[in-house]
Amino acid sequence: MSTTKTLTLAKAINEGMRRSLETDPKVLLMGEDIGALGGVFRVTDGLQKDFGEDRVVDTPLAESGILGTAIGLALRGYRPVCEIQFDGFIFPAYDQITTQLAKMRYRSGGKLEVPVVVRVPFGGGIGAVEHHSESPEALFAHTAGLRVVSPSTPQDAFTMIQEAIASPDPVLFFEPKGRYWEKGEVDLGGRGEGARVLDRARVLRAGTDLTLVAYGPTVATALRAAAAAEQEGRSVEVVDLRSISPLDTATVVESVRRTGRCVVVHEAPSYLGAGAEVAARVTEECFYSLESPVLRVGGFHTPYPVAKIEHDYLPSLDRVLDAVDRAFAY
């Protein structure tokens, strides 16, 4: 019997959390407005009604408090899944995440475990006000002890949230909020593909001339760019990283050794972003295969701009294609 359904990315995360709540009594959801309201994006819709206020917890409006108490709950054997309402609101919890959560296993010599998941709706393109469209993932990927991932499809969202919750390590789970309402087929039969996908990049579209590397919200942009490039006779491969920490370098390197060109796309500023790390590693490991330097398409080194001009800040289809053109110009 088929268990495949068409779900939005938001609903796929909801279904994934429901599975985790059902299968592990130690799983808790914590966050602001996640109960009766179902979260400002409705990702936790209906879960408090079904699992009760002790397992789907409306917290005080204090992000450091959410993370700090989640760490305490994890030390007591629970698996808290914290929702940060918007990307730009995570910074009050930054100290607890980087100073405490990331280092607890290490400083205890492996005697303590803090399997906390931090869900962060991130990215722009939704016409929001200040602090509601940011992409701070590199800040967390730079901190050892954290895993940093971002799903790009409903199927991955369903699978990866369950794997994140089951992980013994803290996971920053960046949800592309601009893609929350995009639909896709989801196999609800289990965690999906079977083998762990949380930190495995995958080739979403095969190509021979250039590798486009993306994750989260820019994967769809990359796929559109690959389709457009095909019209011009260029065969573009698309790699969805899924994970920024760790980085599945092997999948990217294998691809670039075949294509000889690489462009990395993300919404976060290019400067010191995940793309810089990809570029450095590809350069080290694919040097003799490269036909052109690794190029990056990302946000600028400015604060996130006002909504009316955000389309010129974000890595649009045109800017990605422009980078593809430049890569072929060498």
Add this chain to the structure above:
Amino acid sequence: MTDHDARSGASTPPDLPDLAGGPDDAPLIQLVTPAGARVTTPETDPYRERVAHLDAAALRGLYRDMVLTRRFDDEATALQRQGELGLFAQAKGQEAAQIGSGRALAAQDYVFPSYREHGVSHVRGIDTVDRLRLFRGVDHGGWDPTVHNVHLYTLVIGSHALHATGYAMGVQRDGLVGTGDPDRDTAVVAYFGDGATSQGDVNEALVFAAVNNAPVVFFCQNNQWAISEPTTKQTRVPLYRRGGGFGVPSVRVDGNDVLACYAVTAEALERARTGGGPTFVEAFTYRMGAHTTSDDPTRYRSRAQEDYWRRRDPIDRVEALLRAEGDWDDAYAAEVEAEAEALGERLRTETRALAAPPSQTMFENVYGTPHAVVETERAWFADYEESFAADDASGAHQEVAR
């Protein structure tokens, strides 16, 4: 001023706020005066009941705990001066607050210490040498928290108040509050200082604890100094009043009175275990030593103030009580002294023997499951180290050395 003048413990020390607070403040709970006399005022009745079972032998046990904690402190300070520790933070002067509160704990209770809770570590059975691993730089922790129910020392001020609160929320979900079984009902204690009360995390912890009615005791040792800043830089009101605004019952206790600290903690723990929720305790004490071995208190506080508090040493008060009640035992005191000597000798010998861990261990326990970046770097470092061994074997290293 003589010791007898300080009988009430409420006279004003030089340069610092009055212990008694203002006319609107709650009384400072005291059960034994600095001169060693029992306080028998009616408002102390409920607290005296909580220590009524502590007989002369138990009091001598508290004296022993405090003396051993003091010796640990002195020896560790000396080891730092000899270059054996990178840093040390003394508990000196706070033994009554730590031993009194620590001895009120049940085995199943869980403690989140700051970094100078050596007296609490002592009563929870954490080995003296293990307590110095962090300060020697051979470990970031030093003991297994799950064995002693004592979390690792937290160095960033106030962060662990939230961990304690979250842990207490877990205890609630485990159904271990208000069962009526004193061997199962569980409380959590967060230890922090006066400076920490200014931190957002401590205030957020009070919010979370209050709205969840969490079984947690916030035990604030107001030692009057946050490195060089007096409490007047942290607050305009006595610190115990911080709890009230959050709806958390609060109490002020003479932090140099081990029996009073035991009593107020026992009361707070009972409230937590029986479902009464959190309590904020302000234990008014004094940091007799420096903040750490890197600090120089002569730059910011007077000798007169230190002398004032030296005359109120919490260990002297227990001795005075035992003598006043005819329970002082010279032979027992000599035994404790011998035990302290042995502790010091073991600490000197075994701390020096704590070796640096192999460098490769830096890659361990970063993650619970393999992480590609760490594994790649671990392998690179192993190869790098190996290359020196190969050089040595080929004689190349000696060539360079010449």
